[in-house]
Amino acid sequence: MSMFNIFNVSGSAASAQSQRLNVVASNLANADTVAGPDGQAYKARQVVFQTQLMGEVGAAGVRVSTVQEDQTQGRRVHDPKHPGADAEGYVTYSNVNPVEEMVNMISASRSYQNNVEVMNTAKSLLLKTLQMGQ
Amino acid sequence: MLNRLTNSLDFHGQALALRSERQRLLASNIANADTPGYVARDMDFASALRQATGSASGGLPSTLSTSTAGHIAAATGARAEPNLLYASASQTNLDRNSVDMDRERAAFADNSVKYEATLRFINGNVRTMLDAIKGQ
Numbered sequence: 674m675s676m677f678n679i680f681n682v683s684g685s686a687a688s689a690q691s692q693r694l695n696v697v698a699s700n701l702a703n704a705d706t707v708a709g710p711d712g713q714a715y716k717a718r719q720v721v722f723q724t725q726l727m728g729e730v731g732a733a734g735v736r737v738s739t740v741q742e743d744q745t746q747g748r749r750v751h752d753p754k755h756p757g758a759d760a761e762g763y764v765t766y767s768n769v770n771p772v773e774e775m776v777n778m779i780s781a782s783r784s785y786q787n788n789v790e791v792m793n794t795a796k797s798l799l800l801k802t803l804q805m806g807q
Numbered sequence: 808m809l810n811r812l813t814n815s816l817d818f819h820g821q822a823l824a825l826r827s828e829r830q831r832l833l834a835s836n837i838a839n840a841d842t843p844g845y846v847a848r849d850m851d852f853a854s855a856l857r858q859a860t861g862s863a864s865g866g867l868p869s870t871l872s873t874s875t876a877g878h879i880a881a882a883t884g885a886r887a888e889p890n891l892l893y894a895s896a897s898q899t900n901l902d903r904n905s906v907d908m909d910r911e912r913a914a915f916a917d918n919s920v921k922y923e924a925t926l927r928f929i930n931g932n933v934r935t936m937l938d939a940i941k942g943q
Contacts, residue, residue, distance in 0.1 A: 676827040679834040686838030693841075722842040731828065731891060733835035735842055784841055787908070791834045794919050798830070801926055802823075806933045 676802070678732045679795040683788040685725060685734035690785040692737050693720045697778045700769045707757040708747070708765040715767035717743040717774075743768055812936055819929045821859040825852060825889065826922040832891070833915045836906050843902035847894035847911065855889035 696718045703715040723738035745768050753762035829850055839845040873880050896905035 675824075675831050679831050682831065682834050682838045690841075722839075724839055724842050724845055727835075729831070731832045731835060731848060733839055733845070735838050780841070787837050787840070787912070791837050791915065794915065795830065795834065798827075798919055798922055798926075801923060805926060805929060807930075 675729060675732075676795055676799055678727055678729055680792060681727050682732055682734045683792045683795070685727070685736060687785055687788045687792075689720070689722055689735040689737050690781050690788065693722075693781045694778065694785070696720050696740060697774050697781060700774050701771060701778075703767050704769040704771050704774075706767045707755070708759075709757075712759070712765070714747040714765045715769070716747075717767065717769045719743065816929065816932055818860055819925055819932065822856055823922065823925045823929065825850075825855050825859060826918060826925055828889065829918050830915070830922060833911055833918060836894075836911045837908070837915065840904070840906045840908055840911075843904060845904050845906060847906045848891045849894055849914070850889045850891055858889070 700717050706715040708714040719741050720737045721739045721741060722735050725734045725736040726732065727734045747768040748766040749763045750766065751762055752758055752764045755764045758764050829852060832848055832850060836847045836849075839847075894905055894907070894910070896903075897907045897910065
């Protein structure tokens, strides 16, 4: 029965989107993190989605292929009194852009909702199919 | 005689199978709305149904020609995979993803209503047949 595969497809998409939401949450949480003793500040992360075939023709799920780190230089602020300041008095913050992350968050949650709606529709159709002929 | 009774049931059965396949396709498109490089797919439902019920000019899929002794005849009710088409992007996209969420959601709602309609046709057919058998 091909409709049962919808749950696999939409479920994989929902799990990928929730992983994206997870990454957004950790990016936002670390938006103001400064460089540690190793001099490396937190780097913003991004998930990369990839299509995953689900056995049948036309059933294409989603999986997270990699989580990439943004390699751009973080924000540097001159603050000699800061405990995390380097020899020149600069503090390196993480390179998270909160505006981008908020947009990412809204997009992820909308996509998640879409997939949940698809699963609800498929479920009600399947329940009606089970009552066929009664 | 029984054949005539079940003919229209067969038709709706094929339609239901195709509707569920299309539903799965649309679910895949919605699932891959954020996947870079994904190309949305859909089927031409009318021609797929024509092909499945054997009214297309190509002839019944269940009457595959068996020209050599080793050929296996297709089982009754067997049909080929419907030809899937690729949707073109309605707006240009940096990541070459051609899923248009508005179109997909509309098609999904349309398809689920028509799936339910087919189900009701089948249920009505069955009820009619039972009434005829009971003769009440």
